[in-house]
Amino acid sequence: xxxxxxxxxxxxxxxxxxxxxxxxxxxxxxxxxxxxxxxxxxxxxxxxxxxxxxxxxxxxxxxxxxxxxxxxxxxxxxxxxxxxxxxxxxxxxxxxxxxxxxxxxxxxxxxxxxxxxxxxxxxxxxxxxxxxxxxxxxxxxxxxxxxxxxxxxxxxxxxxxxxxxxxxxxxxxxxxxxxxxxxxxxxxxxxxxxxxxxxxxxxxxxxxxxxxxxxxxxxxxxxxxxxxxxxxxxxxxxxxxxxxxxxxxxxxxxxxxxxxxxxxxxxxxxxxxxxxxxxxxxxxxxxxxxxxxxxxxxxxxxxxxxxxxxxxxxxxxxxxxxxxxxxxxxxxxxxxxxxxxxxxxxxxxxxxxxxxxxxxxxxxxxxxxxxxxxxxxxxxxxxxxxxxxxxxxxxxxxxxxxxxxxxxxxxxxxxxxxxxx
Amino acid sequence: xxxxxxxxxxxxxxxxxxxxxxxxxxxxxxxxxxxxxxxxxxxxxxxxxxxxxxxxxxxxxxxxxxxxxxxxxxxxxxxxxxxxxxxxxxxxxxxxxxxxxxxxxxxxxxxxxxxxxxxxxxxxxxxxxxxxxxxxxxxxxxxxxxxxxxxxxxxxxxxxxxxxxxxxxxxxxx
Ligand SMILES: Nc1ncnc2c1ncn2[C@@H]1O[C@H](COP(=O)(O)OP(=O)(O)OP(=O)(O)O)[C@@H](O)[C@H]1O
Ligand SMILES: [Mg+2]
Numbered sequence: 143x144x145x146x147x148x149x150x151x152x153x154x155x156x157x158x159x160x161x162x163x164x165x166x167x168x169x170x171x172x173x174x175x176x177x178x179x180x181x182x183x184x185x186x187x188x189x190x191x192x193x194x195x196x197x198x199x200x201x202x203x204x205x206x207x208x209x210x211x212x213x214x215x216x217x218x219x220x221x222x223x224x225x226x227x228x229x230x231x232x233x234x235x236x237x238x239x240x241x242x243x244x245x246x247x248x249x250x251x252x253x254x255x256x257x258x259x260x261x262x263x264x265x266x267x268x269x270x271x272x273x274x275x276x277x278x279x280x281x282x283x284x285x286x287x288x289x290x291x292x293x294x295x296x297x298x299x300x301x302x303x304x305x306x307x308x309x310x311x312x313x314x315x316x317x318x319x320x321x322x323x324x325x326x327x328x329x330x331x332x333x334x335x336x337x338x339x340x341x342x343x344x345x346x347x348x349x350x351x352x353x354x355x356x357x358x359x360x361x362x363x364x365x366x367x368x369x370x371x372x373x374x375x376x377x378x379x380x381x382x383x384x385x386x387x388x389x390x391x392x393x394x395x396x397x398x399x400x401x402x403x404x405x406x407x408x409x410x411x412x413x414x415x416x417x418x419x420x421x422x423x424x425x426x427x428x429x430x431x432x433x434x435x436x437x438x439x440x441x442x443x444x445x446x447x448x449x450x451x452x453x454x455x456x457x458x459x460x461x462x463x464x465x466x467x468x469x470x471x472x473x474x475x476x477x478x479x480x481x482x483x484x485x486x487x488x489x490x491x492x493x494x495x496x497x498x499x500x501x502x503x504x505x506x507x508x509x510x511x512x513x514x515x516x517x518x519x520x521x522x523x524x525x526x527x528x529x530x531x532x533x534x535x536x537x538x539x540x541x542x543x544x545x546x547x548x549x550x551x552x553x554x555x556x557x558x559x560x561x562x563x
Numbered sequence: 564x565x566x567x568x569x570x571x572x573x574x575x576x577x578x579x580x581x582x583x584x585x586x587x588x589x590x591x592x593x594x595x596x597x598x599x600x601x602x603x604x605x606x607x608x609x610x611x612x613x614x615x616x617x618x619x620x621x622x623x624x625x626x627x628x629x630x631x632x633x634x635x636x637x638x639x640x641x642x643x644x645x646x647x648x649x650x651x652x653x654x655x656x657x658x659x660x661x662x663x664x665x666x667x668x669x670x671x672x673x674x675x676x677x678x679x680x681x682x683x684x685x686x687x688x689x690x691x692x693x694x695x696x697x698x699x700x701x702x703x704x705x706x707x708x709x710x711x712x713x714x715x716x717x718x719x720x721x722x723x724x725x726x727x728x729x730x731x732x733x734x735x736x737x
Contacts, residue, residue: 406703409710413580465704487604491576495705513604549606 143353143470144501147225152210152217153186154179157530161521166497168515169505170556171523176531177505180523181363181473183222184503188361191341195256195265205258205265212529221255221269226354233277234349238319241280243312245320248275248292250354254339267336270299274350278312295321295350297331297340304331323348356470363473366459368452368480374430383467387459391431391447394458395423397466410461414488415454456480460489464496471501478508486510494519513553520552522561536561568596570617570624572610574603577709578627578662584713585669589736594623607646614649625735626654629661630727656735659687659727663694666712668725674715678708686725
């Protein structure tokens with residue numbers, strides 16, 4: 143599953159923006175254009191589902207900085223719309239009164255709007271709507287199937303309560319039979335009406351919404367601090383890679399102890415770091431873990447992580463984040479900062495490769511990255527005449543195609559600041 | 564006595580892996596240094612300047628290019644030498660259809676079984692798309708798949724299963 147469309151209103155430097163996303167997305171644009179602000183939007187969504195709306199707003203600097211400060215103070219509604227597309231079709235089968243019924247997920251839409259009160263730093267949710275597009279098939283006893291077509295299941299905030307709406311050709315059964323958790327979810331939402339969002343409800347983790355809930359909660363925004371993995375880590379720690387990479391040794395140990403993962407890991411490392419012959423994770427004092435690297439030039443000699451180059455640590459962490467972490471969406475700010483220009487095209491290739499299993503979003507200032515990313519994956523962020531951040535797809539700008547046809551590379555247009563035109 | 568240096572011009576990263584991992588070890592009998600240049604993302608003029616410099620320095624070079632489906636090998640060579648005036652036709656080797664066909668050519672029946680993919684007796688007509696359809700399921704990564712192919716690669720097999728590879732090998736390596 144991935145976010146295929148995003149509409150933003152009044153978030154940080156954005157006023158109104160509407161953009162299609164792909165599985166691999168490369169954000170480019172001038173300094174202060176709004177790239178990091180756009181990435182913050184994904185963190186905001188993640189924070190809402192992890193910590194709740196109130197905390198998520200605080201983490202963005204409170205009401206004052208969540209909205210666009212260039213707009214008049216009366217303009218205090220922040221809104222967001224997301225469309226999710228499903229890559230691998232999935233669904234559930236339930237035994238109902240009429241027989242076995244299968245519900246297959248097609249897509250999701252989620253929209254919310256929050257009205258901010260700048261005087262007393264409170265907020266009021268004014269729109270909150272989640273839709274799942276479902277395709278229903280009935281399996282009859284004689285092995286025949288009946289196709290009911292698609293229908294939408296809505297959870298929608300009305301003035302004073304949440305409504306659940308399900309219009310389909312399946313007149314004989316009720317939504318409740320297929321989705322037994324909905325009444326409890328409705329009750330939960332009604333108790334917190336206008337203060338929290340649908341995606342904060344614990345019951346969102348049940349069919350048909352569990353995938354979207356899981357997606358939002360697990361958006362990862364990596365920012366590796368290469369000094370941290372150089373130190374030994376405590377034995378007991380999270381088995382998933384921390385966003386700053388500090389527990390790299392623990393994660394490496396898990397990967398290296400699994401034959402299949404170990405095999406794939408060394409293939410991928412070898413693609414960009416051919417000098418690495420082997421990696422070992424050692425424990426000491428029964429309490430700490432450290433990893434060591436053996437280089438092909440010095441077989442049998444293991445170099446401890448404290449002496450490994452920053453770029454090496456960064457690339458190892460990056461490979462793990464994109465290929466081995468079970469996260470639906472991985473975000474990196476300027477991941478090419480520590481990478482030799484020759485390797486950038488390979489790293490971009492690997493991200494494209496890994497994006498068949500997860501959505502990847504990066505920002506970059508690097509011409510090599512722009513050159514190798516495929517123009518379709520580029521998103522150009524810039525400020526318009528009123529100072530608002532806007533998003534364009536260079537691939538869809540006709541004039542750009544003419545330059546490209548004449549062998550002027552996308553990276554040349556980019557370096558000369560001519561992409562927008 | 565091995566010669567000083569040879570430059571291999573290849574299209575992109577997947578080609579670079581093929582030549583670095585599978586061809587460089589063979590060529591290192593004949594050359595002290597083997598350099599690989601990826602030219603697909605390079606301007607025409609840059610490629611010409613690279614070629615000019617290499618010819619001036621009197622180093623050997625080979626220029627590999629995929630055959631586009633609508634062209635014959637001869638037509639493709641014509642097209643390339645028109646585009647790159649510094650490129651000598653005898654140094655051009657056309658990869659048919661694309662590097663993916665050369666990767667799959669080196670797999671014997673056991674290797675294909677190990678990788679859980681179909682066995683092909685001939686890969687002259689296999690395309691990138693065919694290749695991409697193969698690895699899903701067993702592998703999460705195309706790059707991982709490529710490196711597994713390399714581990715099982717048999718050059719002799721590749722010569723039997725792909726005409727253009729066999730031509731390259733017999734004409735330029737023996
Ligand atoms: N709440 C806000 N309202 C309006 N504008 C804002 C708000 N918060 C930040 N900005 C503007 O956004 C700019 C920062 O944008 P951002 O950090 O996304 O830039 P960037 O594209 O990542 O640039 P760089 O390449 O330099 O990292 C700030 O300079 C400020 O002008
Ligand atoms: Mg930034």
